[in-house]
Amino acid sequence: DSGSLQQVARILNGGLSPSDIAHLLESSPPRQRTLLWSLVDKELEGEVLQYLSDDIRSYFLSQLDPQEVASVIESFEPDDLADLLQQLPEAVIQEVLETMDEQDRQRVEAVLAYPEDTAGGLMNTDTVTVRPDLSIEVILRYLRRHRALPAITDSLFVVNRKDDFIGVLPLTTLLVANPAATVREVMHTDLDPIPVTLGDNEVANLFERHDLISAPVVSDSGKLLGRITIDDVVDVIREDAAHSLMGMAGLDEEEDTFAPILKTTRRRAVWLGINLITAFIASAVIGLFEHTIEQVVALAVLMPIVASMGGIAGSQALTLVIRGMAVGQISPQNIGWLLNRELIVGALNGLAWALVVAVAAVFWFNDLTIGLVIAAALVINLVAAAVAGTTLPLILKARKIDPALAGGVILTTITDVIGFASFLGLATLAYS
Amino acid sequence: DSGSLQQVARILNGGLSPSDIAHLLESSPPRQRTLLWSLVDKELEGEVLQYLSDDIRSYFLSQLDPQEVASVIESFEPDDLADLLQQLPEAVIQEVLETMDEQDRQRVEAVLAYPEDTAGGLMNTDTVTVRPDLSIEVILRYLRRHRALPAITDSLFVVNRKDDFIGVLPLTTLLVANPAATVREVMHTDLDPIPVTLGDNEVANLFERHDLISAPVVSDSGKLLGRITIDDVVDVIREDAAHSLMGMAGLDEEEDTFAPILKTTRRRAVWLGINLITAFIASAVIGLFEHTIEQVVALAVLMPIVASMGGIAGSQALTLVIRGMAVGQISPQNIGWLLNRELIVGALNGLAWALVVAVAAVFWFNDLTIGLVIAAALVINLVAAAVAGTTLPLILKARKIDPALAGGVILTTITDVIGFASFLGLATLAYS
Known part of the structure; x- marks a missing residue:
């Protein structure tokens, strides 16, 4: 009822800072969010918008006309304003700039001249x-x-x-x-x-x-x-x-935690589709060895072990290198040492766990051959995973592809293909 | 030769700030790192140590006796000093504290009284x-x-x-x-x-x-x-x-990018071992359906698809919730809405991709039954993944287990088990 709504509005506008209001909006499902936003004082809207994530801010701004946008964002710092304008359609940018006074416009245009992800895009002109x-x-x-x-x-x-x-x-x-x-x-x-x-x-x-x-x-x-x-x-x-x-995980960093169902479904679907391609490639590799699996069905039981161990080992190297690159530790001078170490670590862990898995497989299926085959496949896949995990981020970065986004999918494809192919391929040789 | 070493020492101590030296040390493989460290001026050592990550700092400190430690860390702020002391053996802490003057000791003891991960552990006493x-x-x-x-x-x-x-x-x-x-x-x-x-x-x-x-x-x-x-x-x-x-990825955040081979092998081995248990559980589930696979070998070819799609969908929900918890967006008031949305998103994406995979499977193996079975299994696994991914971080946090570390492994176990069991279980019913 309207009495309790007024009470919420009083708390919202009287007791909370703009950043707290933004946090509350970000923590609310769509319907409550729209309701809360409608209760925020007009004078506070600009400041609250500054603290919202891009996704949610664009949504609220898209419901205003350029005049309203201009009045709401009056209080923005030039750098925040420039970031925000860059997300709006060109026509709206021009309209908003025209409603600003000369000095403010010049300040914003000074920042707009530089890409968002450079010092120029981050700076303000309010120096003393x-x-x-x-x-x-x-x-x-x-x-x-x-x-x-x-x-x-x-x-x-x-x-x-x-x-x-x-x-x-x-x-x-x-x-x-x-x-x-x-x-x-x-x-x-x-x-x-x-x-x-x-x-x-x-x-x-x-x-x-x-x-x-x-x-x-x-x-x-x-x-x-x-x-x-x-x-x-x-x-x-x-x-x-x-x-x-x-x-x-194929999510956007500005992802709205409480995005509505259809928007979420669409975004997630893309990532699932990309990964489905990986899964089909892996299946195709397995399909090459259908005949061998028919003869020795234990291979079907054990094959996920080889692929998954490779995936885990590779993702450790991948994460380490992505992070090392982010903090500026990795250079052409030390990448050789790093690759060499990862190779040896992969081989050592491959040998150690191959022994464990081989013994388990031999006892499980009472078959010495399957133990030897899985041991060899594990060593091959862990070494391949080390090489792929270490070099992939560098290769992707050199091709201007984001390693954080593409690295995991490509790595999984590699470790799945090499894992299934080496295990089933060696088995085909051993059992033929 | 010693001439070029002297040159390096001159650049190191003359041209670089302590933080730059620390960065250089962190970016160097073990042998170069030890050499560079030996070239750093005694007076700079304390400041450089402040900027090093825990792993590397502990190593350098472990090679000094308490007297030397005390003289090196003279320049530390009380909060940094307290953090550092907490990593040393109790006997060394006491020895170091005894070599400090009264005022400094009191300041450090004030900070040592609070856990490292609280405001008290972060604070300094240098207020004006x-x-x-x-x-x-x-x-x-x-x-x-x-x-x-x-x-x-x-x-x-x-x-x-x-x-x-x-x-x-x-x-x-x-x-x-x-x-x-x-x-x-x-x-x-x-x-x-x-x-x-x-x-x-x-x-x-x-x-x-x-x-x-x-x-x-x-x-x-x-x-x-x-x-x-x-x-x-x-x-x-x-x-x-x-x-x-x-x-x-089962790595420690203070992990030294250039840690030596044996140390790295040992640390990685633990994570591989934990994931091997997951892989063996998945294999055991597949093992229950050996007889069915023997009859319809196409099942072995397609089964990784069901498991991997579940893993991907689950990890998206898991990552979103872990991040939402970290920034304080998720509360008992909105978790119900979130779980409900994830369920519906999982079901919708399950249905959409089930259709695609089913059509592909039917044409690939010329078998209508396998299409129906994989479609049903995909929907089941994507819904299960949504529930597991959303609730796991909350359950783990309530039990004081770190979701970032344990979440992925447990989630994979769940999506593998449900994926293989539903696909092969339904197939057993359909083909019997």
């Missing part, structure tokens, strides 16, 4: 800059004339007359410095500014490695263009991690 | 506190008496005489405030301090949701105990993400 020859006292007076400093300002950036980046003046330094000293005397110059074209994952690695809170972004010629702040970097890290995890 | 009745001008003078402020200080904490937390004074507010105003007039009181017992994942969610840089940690009674900074939170986020990803 100072000149190197001013005294600390003057800077303190200058700052006091502001009503507020931009959120997450931990440093002022020092630039010359041509706006070239020279150094960083952390607030913690500013506050303890001798008021008579000049900026040049106390500024830090050991931090390399971030090139505007650097990839977002490298930006995240820089922030993590140097414990940065904000960092200057510069053009090729060294001109200060803007700054990147840690909150956006944390989003990059989270999205990247979600992508690796969800990608392995 | 001020009283509410002082003027901004006095605070600025007080700060100028410091030689430096602690790294990542974006706020001063306001406390009363009893050290109870009252509010936060951001440096950005301090710098623009009227010098005559009091702290009480300009401080922020809308940020809830973090309870010392809060779990580290909840701490990370708070930081992310409110774009925090540092946050106060308080005792049950509201006394300020320390602060948590974003750099440590980023580590929590990274580790957590790595744990989900690596755990799915």
